[in-house]
Structure formats: structure tokens, C-alpha cells
Amino acid sequence: MTAAAAARGSPCDRELALEPRAPFALELTAWALRRRAHNAIDCWDGRVYRRALALGDEAVAVSVAQTGPICDPRLAVTLSGVHLDKGAEATARRGLDRLLGLTVDLSGFAAMAAGDPLLARLTGRLRGLKPPRFPTVFEALVNGIACQQLSITVGIHLLGRLTAAYGRPVPKDPDELRAFPGPTDLASVTLAELNHMGFSAAKARTILEAAAAIAGGELDLESLERLDDRTAVEGLTRLYGVGRWTAEYVLLRGLGRLHVFPGDDVGARNKLKRFFDIERPLDYEGIEQLLARWHPYAGVIYFHLLLDSLTAAGLVAAGSTAPAPG
Template identity: 50%
Template sequence: MPERSLILRPLPPFRLDLTVWALRRRPENRIDRWDGRTYCRTLVIAGHPVWIAVTEERAPGAPRLRVTMRAPVLPAQAEERVRQTLERLLGLRVDLRPFYRQLGGDPRLGPLIVRFKGLKPPRFPDLFETLVNAIACQQITLTQGIHLLNRLAQAFGRRVKDHPEAPPAFPKPEDLAGRDPEALRALGFSRQKAQAILNLAEEVVSGAVDLEAWEDLEDAEAIARLRALRGIGRWSAEYALLRGMGRLHIFPGDDVGARNHLQRWLGRRRPLDYAGVQRALAPWRPYAGLVYFHLLLKKLEEQGFLQKTTC
């Protein structure tokens, strides 16, 4: 099977393990896999599924990532597309030096910054995958949502031929458009979620919605357009701004899990509402989204997941 490799050099500091865990969110994630040393995923490039594996090579002075690509057909543009996708997925070009300078000495946030130094803010490969993640995880536990997404990829994701250990790719809009909602219902999706996902896929495929063009919109306009989509409310829209568009000033204030993490971290007795979340985050603006990721890692560490190998 054809194989190529390339070297990526993230802006320092960088830690692959922390960044991958912020992307995966749960050890049950079978789309983004991690064995304690290697991150692997299947990407679709020019219509072809391509397995990628990323390892961090310790080098003096600067972090370095070795990326291996494998597929029966490796498109000519594979290296550049993989580079672009990983820079987005793993936040490789995000410069966190201003964040460290401003808040590294903060009495509350500073210890988390030190503990998780090298965490980069991950983003889903595209806004479609972001929104499907948001829809899947609405009103259920994150673990339940991850299982739904695993089953969606297992049922409809493209696979690397003759590479059975490679995970299925996350479905593209064209993989889902035109499907019977009952096919998603059989995977455990509610009727409303199934219809929302399929409607989104069909609108993207038809050209009625150009999600890529929305990434450059101002926050208010982006949120308005996102909320006009079926099944997308305020939480899902803000989630998309942070995890899909990389807007690091956004903390999804309706995210129950993140809100509870924030409340416990601050030692608040009373639950925080949306407005309370925004007020509580004032000392750390414009980096509310980075607070979100640091609190996520704090919770994962407390649960013992950061040391687990689950590829």
C-alpha cells in the first residue's frame, strides 16, 4: 500500500497528548484514536479515504511531528491537504504566547496553564463535522453522544481498503444526503436529531448552505446563520464558533458540563446561568475558550483518562 510521510513543526510550546485529548473528549472516541504515543484518524482527500498517523518527536529547541499517510490511492495533493487539516485539527499554528504572557501569572488560571502547557486549541476538520457533533451531543451525556458519532462513522464513513485497523472516516455531507432518517434512528439518534443531520447534509450538498464561507463572518452574523439551521440553538452555535471556527474568546455558556466544571473550579455554591458564566469569565477575556479547554483537561485528568491508552 502506498505510503508517504512528512514533518510538521508546530509553534512551540506544543504537546500532542494534551491536544489530542482536548479533541477526543472521551476515551470511547473511535474516530480520533490515541494509544499514548500515536494519534490516528482517517481523512477523505479528493474523495479517497487516507489513514494518517501522527507521532511527536522530541527534538532540541522545537517540537516536531512525524505524519505517516497510507491509502491504496494517495492523491497528488495529499501532503498539502493533510498538512492543512492537521494544522487546523491540532492548532499547530496557533500562537499562545500572548495568552501565556497575559494570564500565566494569574493566581487561579496560572496553575492550570503550567500543568497543561503545550495544549493547543483543537478544531474539527470542517464545520459540517462540528455541527453534527453538536447535534449528536444535545441533551444527553457526552459519552452517549460520542457513541452515537462512533456508530454514525461505522455505518456511513469511508474506509481505507485493505487496512482493517484504520478507523472509518467521519461521514462527509455526500455520504449522508438522501439517507432515510430511519437509518440514523437505528443507530440511536432521535427523530429530531436524525432529521437535523440529514437536512444539513442535503443543504450542503445542494449548495443551499456554504458552511466554509461562514467561517469568516463576524460572531453575531455567524451565530444568526447557524441558528437558522434546523436543530441548532445557542449552545450548538457557540460550540461551532469555538470548536469549528477557532474563536478562542467563546465559552459556550449553555454547555452544562463546562458550566459545572467552571462552577466547581471557582468554588461557587450556586449554579451558574448563562449570564453568570459570562460574568465569571470576565477576568480571563479574551481567552474564555482557552479556559474551556483547560477545564476540560482538568476534568479528564481527575477522571484518570490522560494516562490511558485507547487507540
């Protein structure tokens, strides 16, 4: 970026090269974030993953393409924004590491699958999937709240409306990307406004009360990183409208606790029953017992079941994760 461009407030690009821990498949990992084709926050065009990240007070567009094979992955990254100094680049690197699970080591899980034909049947077609994490714990919390007692399809619509209305825009972005709104972005939003978007009164209250508490310095969700699972769940469930399912969802998708499988997730429970051909009813304790043999990778199985369902729906072509030429 030139000094003149910064002075004019003109968008500019910065190129990065990243080397994820192998194996890595960008398409699979992007879809673990995307979940549905109408997701306008996590964008995938068949080759490039795009998203807006909030870096300080600015929204920056991040474009990621895989240029090396699954077994020797390379990522070409373009940052697009106004104030892209070395600090912004370092922050973006850390954000992408978290978002795409670039340094997550799943060698223990791979070894477990190699000795377990049942697990191998699930993982073999999804080689290179890494467990993603939302950029902030707040975003994970709002995702969980939006999808409470609703289909993922409806939840993704709600999250898209929230971001379109209150997310910070990337200057002059061709796709009009916006960063997911943070607590301060929602400080002046009213319950009526979220109701109008389709959020229930209870969900709107949960989101806005959490946002206000964080913005006011009364709540620090990122500090949950330092707590054990039980204490973190207890802290989360003290928030209005947050139950065990949402808390465990945050542990997995916000804190990266890969041993956590949100056992109250009806959709995930049904996927588990279908894939492993289980006819008996499965309750929370039954899921814990079933997944105990694959400890500490219950959350990794959660992501694989999600991608398996997306593959069955024709959204992801398992095995077609080689990088595009050029």
C-alpha cells in the same frame, strides 16, 4: 508512491515532518479531540494519534507521533492511502494544522496565566495543550447535535455508529479507520436509519436536512468563517434543531473562535464552578461576566477545563507528555 502501486490501487505511505509552534503536547491535544476512551474516530494508543481524513474522494489514514519535547516539538506523520500525490500531502498538512492547532499562538494566554495564580493553577499542568478544530464545520455541527442534551459519553457512541455506517473506509487499514461522513455520504440516509442508531427524530432531521442542503449547494457552512460571531450564530440557529449552545459549540470547535465559551454547556458550567470554587448559581450571563477578565481566551479555558476533568478521571496523565523514544 510508485506509479505501479497507484495503478493497482494498492495502499502506500508517505512520510511528513511537521514543526508545531511551541509549546505543543500531542497527547493533550489529541484528548481534546478524543474526549472519551471509546472514541473510534480520534484514536490514541499512548504514543500515536490516528484518524482518517477525507482528501477529495478518498479516505486517508493519518498517524502522528511527537518526536521532540514540548518546548521544541517535532511531529512524525505518516499518510496511508492510495492516491498520495503532492496535492494530497499539501491538503493533509493544512488539515493537520487545523485539526491539531499546530500554528495557534497562545503566547498571550500564557502571559496572562503567568500573572494570574488562579488561571496558572489550571494551565500549569496542561502545558502544550492546543485548541483543536474539527476538519470541517459540518463535522463540528454534527458533533454538537449528537451531544445535545446528552452526556459526551453517549454522544461519542452515536458519532462512532454514524461513522462506522457511513464514513468512507481507508483501504486495507489495520484499524479499519473510516473518515467522518460528509454531507454527500449521508445523501441517501433515511430518518429511520439514524433513529435505529439511537439518534432522536429531531436530531436525525437536523443532520439530514443540513447534509442535504450542503450537498445541494444551498448551504455553505465553511463560509461562516467570514462572518462575525453574531451573524454566524444567527445563520446557524436558522437551521432546524440548532440553538445557541450548538451554534457556539460550532464557533469554537469548527471555526476556531477561541474567545467563545459555550455558556449553555451544563457540563462546562459545572467544571467552571468546581475548579474556581464558585458556590453561587451560574447562568449564561454570569459565565460571561466571570470569563471577561480572561478575554479573549474563554474558549481556551473551555479546553483546559475539559482536559482537567479528563486528568481527574485518570484518562490523561498531566505532565506525562514527553515523546516516546525513537
